[in-house]
Amino acid sequence: MPDNPRENTDRIYLFVCFDPMPLLRKIILSLMLWLLAVSGSPLSAALGHDHPTATRYESITDRSFAWPTVDEWVRVLTLRDYNTRVVLVGTTLLGIAAGILGCFTLLRKRALMGDALSHATLPGIGIAFMLAVMTGGTGKSLPILLLGAAVSGVLGLAMILLIRNLTRLKEDTALGIILSVFFGAGVAVLGVVQSMGKGHAAGLESFINGKTASMVASDAQLIACVAALVVFFCVALFKEFRLICFDAEYAKSQGWPTILLDVVMMSLVIVVTVIGLQAVGLILIIALLIVPAAAARFWTERLVVMLMIAGLLGAASSLIGASLSALLPNFPSGAMIVLTATVFFLISMFLGAERGVFIRWANRWKFEQKVRRQHLLRAVFELVEGDEIGAGTPAYPISFQDLLAMRSWSARRLSREVGRAVRDGLIIETYAADRKINFTQQGFREAALVVRQHRLWELYLITHADIAPSHVDRDADTIEHVLGPDMMAELEALLFTTGVPASPHKVETQALPGH
């Protein structure tokens, strides 16, 4: 937790209201349009047309494990093989597109939507295959299969929205129902396809398991088109997507077509899953949609930065995973890509600069340290002050036993805290007859500030929050550590206008004579 809640709200405010430089946006937009326009033909030229090299391993059941030689490293890393080049380009582009799109679905709290929709494409693939075969085709035509997948994905999406809006079931149940029922239907359709006995249904399995290693240039081109499309939509609808991610209700009240925007976002998810199904398989495309985005969230509080990091992580996982799979025998590329992404996720989760586990622990520890210090200073100050009022003369130094009675802290903890304060030059300790404690000049100054904060907040609670004076001490105790300087200034101004109310701490001073 950050020390200062106001600072935090400012940051959130920035997060919502930050507008990327219009120039940058224009450049990316035109770049995407250009990519969209050119990705059709010249990509294959860019990829080159070497002859596909024969695989090094004769049989898939070959379990002998050999580290790749330096020569093989060089071949893969310099993209010398045509196959490797196609696979790397294809999966990397897919990683970028899925990573960027994943950010929006993650922030919309729909991370598992990709899971449900990718399962929902299966019956469409099966039915498209059957129809193609019945009308005399081979059934292997990729566009027809993808069209079938997309239609059934959209149908699944519509059903999810219907279940969520028309019944009292929650979104997670709607996702689960569509996922399992559609996939069951898909399995049943595939069963029928197999019983047709035409023998060429085998290719359909690749939609479940993926066939990354045998990707060809036309697949990579298709992925490039889709990636460009996704990035184009994400840039063009950046502001709208951000709005529905962070405050859909507000967006609706402002007249934005939130349902339409949701449908566009989810359609992009369907497009990416349908393309990704072939490339990396069913489960693994789900991972690409979730994991890089979730990892990016640990590094930043700004959406633009998050999109970039997620795209980068998606690309890096695909690149590394696919290279590893090309280098090592018996390591399927889809699975290696997901494992790489998972490793990135774990690293980000612990080391993430903004929301990582370690940084949050460190901040929390620092904050607790500060609170303990302020508690000590205020306790000492109140003792000193009470003595001063009570006896008429300052009764420094105060005894350790008196201090111990001020709060519910153990003697050991108090000793440790006093020791720390002594080292920092805020308090002097003397051991004459018993243990005595006194402020240094600097310590007194800091303690006065702390006490002042505490009392100003008490004042606010009494006059404005209608809290009973007997309760304000506890309440102020929890908030005084996080008051910012501008809040203090406001409270001071309040002091001048309302005047000082009676002190809520009468207990110590009332009974004393001469007061």
Next chain:
Amino acid sequence: MLESLESWSWALDGWIIAAGALCAAASALLGPYLVLRKMSMMGDAISHAVLPGIAIAFLVTESRASLPMFIGAAIVGLLTAIFTEWIRRFGKVDEGASMGVVFTGLFALGLVLVVQAADKVDLDPGCVLYGAIELTPLDTTTVLGYDVPRVVITLGAVALLNLTCVLLFYKELKITSFDPALATTLGISSRLMHYLLMTLVAITAVASFEAVGNILVVAMLIVPAAAAYMLTDRLSVMIFLSVIIGIASAALGHLSAIMVPAIFGFGSTITAGMMALSAGVLFVVAALCGPRHGIIIKLIQRRRFAAKCLGAPH
């Protein structure tokens, strides 16, 4: 259409339905809690994530014995729930996303391990997905003088275990599902109940895995419970209805697996898929015709209310 049933034999088809119904009953007992706790996707996540457990058990024992695989898968299934909870709590990641990270990661790990084991065992991913419920009657053991399929015994035991736990911890599961804070003040650990439920889901998923495929268990964990939720407001009734709907969709599924493709002139299809689809059909019926929360009754009520607002004299 009916002639496709000519090859029907109770000795074969009866056992297939029995296996499906037991899987459905075991899952449908737990389903209502998953739906009420907004954890419907957990069944899906766990049933995917158990793959590395199976692969590791195989690589360690070098055999295809069921027990080590069962234990390995159940442990990994429980780990899925634990990891999801950790990532959600320590990483402050949205529940769905943390589930997605965990189960895809574990599945990928499992896939790599399965490929390593590929030359020694036939772990067919297709078999994992759809199961081989049609082969149920072929693998039998003798119990009390009868030949009973092994799968039916396993699933029966799991269904019994689930029933016992649900009856034994009915009160605790109920209160932790609806009001975890109250449960804590009453001295019932909601975390313990959460992990108990997750353990049962993992065991059910793993037991059904080999027999009927994970698609059926995922469907039976959610769909009958969701259908029952449309029909009643009482938890006990909901569990009862959920089990009934589960069993009904198992029977309906097997019948339609034989009969529906025949209408179009094809042979029979994969039973597990049709069972899931039948559950979906029953859900749609329940969602439309539910007595209090059904879509049709809601529409009528809304119409009536609108008419009353507009036209009724005061």
